[in-house]
Amino acid sequence: MEIGMVGLGRMGANMARRLRRGGHRVVGFDPVEAARQAAAVDGLETVDALAGLAAALAPPRVLWLMVPAGAVDATLEALLPLLGQGDMVVDGGNSHYRDSQRRAAHCQDLGVHFLDCGTSGGVWGLEAGYSLMVGGDADAVARLRPLLETLAPAPDRGWGHVGPSGAGHFAKMVHNGIEYGMMQAYAEGFALMARKQELGLDLAQVARIWQHGSVVRSWLLDLAADALADNPGLEGIAPYVADSGEGRWTVAEAIDLDVPAPVITASLMERLRSRERNSFTDRLLAALRHRFGGHGIARAS
Structure with missing residues (x-):
């Protein structure tokens, strides 16, 4: 053909x-x-x-x-x-x-x-x-x-x-929305283990263990294991996560269809948040805490 x-x-x-x-x-x-x-x-x-x-x-x-x-x-x-x-x-x-x-x-x-x-x-x-x-x-x-x-x-x-027409791209849109949520869950879990420094966890080792027999094994986990083995501290990678647009479309469809999709929605919001170099949201939160409770403010350098 x-x-x-x-x-x-x-x-x-x-x-x-x-x-x-x-x-x-x-x-x-x-x-x-x-x-x-x-x-x-x-x-x-x-x-x-x-x-x-x-x-x-x-x-x-x-x-x-x-x-x-x-x-x-x-x-x-x-x-x-x-x-x-x-x-x-x-x-x-x-x-x-x-x-x-x-x-x-x-x-x-x-x-x-x-x-x-x-x-x-x-x-x-x-x-x-x-x-x-x-x-x-x-x-x-x-x-x-x-x-x-x-x-x-x-x-x-x-x-x-x-x-029928549209069904293929609709299924792919939802596929990508699920992907957003899965990636976010892996990222948060490994961040938690990385923060628990006194245990000295080898994140690549943990990922390799999970690749076999675990209910959370997946191709995304395989990719995470490879990334952590190659660069354990993820040096040189900026904390900026782009999105293809399909996550946004998935969230919009969830709203239109009255289907709750909190994990996919939250993962999209985290991607948007990752792009804020000098978050107005966080600065206003700090100002409000100072105003109502007298809490200290960390001054920008």
């Missing part, structure tokens, strides 16, 4: 490599010349324009988008005039599910199939495979099956058609 990969950043390029290993023909495009050159070094066939990508594939074509959520509409606007009846577009990035529903309806009007595919696996997916949550028409998913089976950890696991 052949496929056009739009977006040759690290994840898109790795997905293209895995597909090629599985015997599929992949033609790649990225607006950044350096990304195209890096992919071409590995033998990936590349083109320098979307028109060239569409022309390089035999209809009915499959175009897989690995572009930022904010670039999907512009990419579709440029791509759709190049496509025809029966062609397929797969959004494998982290788009909002409602945007995916809107895009699917628009593509359907033009006779083009649109699938939303929540994709997890990060930089490890090239070797370990990707977790794929696909939303859209069942017949289109069936047609895409050979590619999904190649990208997944195994043909019979790690991927699935989870529902």
Whole structure:
């Protein structure tokens, strides 16, 4: 099977490599010349324009988008005039599910199939495979099956058609919200052990113990164990945690659906808090304690 990969950043390029290993023909495009050159070094066939990508594939074509959520509409606007009846577009990035529903309806009007595919696996997916949550028409998913089976950890696991348009990206959104909460719990637990200095706990050792037989074992714990073994004091890492936006979307959905999600919400708030270098909140709290109770204030240097 052949496929056009739009977006040759690290994840898109790795997905293209895995597909090629599985015997599929992949033609790649990225607006950044350096990304195209890096992919071409590995033998990936590349083109320098979307028109060239569409022309390089035999209809009915499959175009897989690995572009930022904010670039999907512009990419579709440029791509759709190049496509025809029966062609397929797969959004494998982290788009909002409602945007995916809107895009699917628009593509359907033009006779083009649109699938939303929540994709997890990060930089490890090239070797370990990707977790794929696909939303859209069942017949289109069936047609895409050979590619999904190649990208997944195994043909019979790690991927699935989870529902209609939007369902794939909704499932991935919730997946990322859960990830926020799990990461926060690990971080808080290891911080607690690090603070108990009189016990001299080796955090990497504890993590390695928990990797086997423990109910808290997970791939995230494996990554924590590696990070703590390589850099026990986490020197050189700033206490600043970014977010992809999917945690925010998850919290917003929880509010809209009246589903309490305190752990995910708190973990998102902690990420926002990590970015405050000179917290107005904390300074006002200190001022209030001084005003009502006469408590001392630590003066800024």
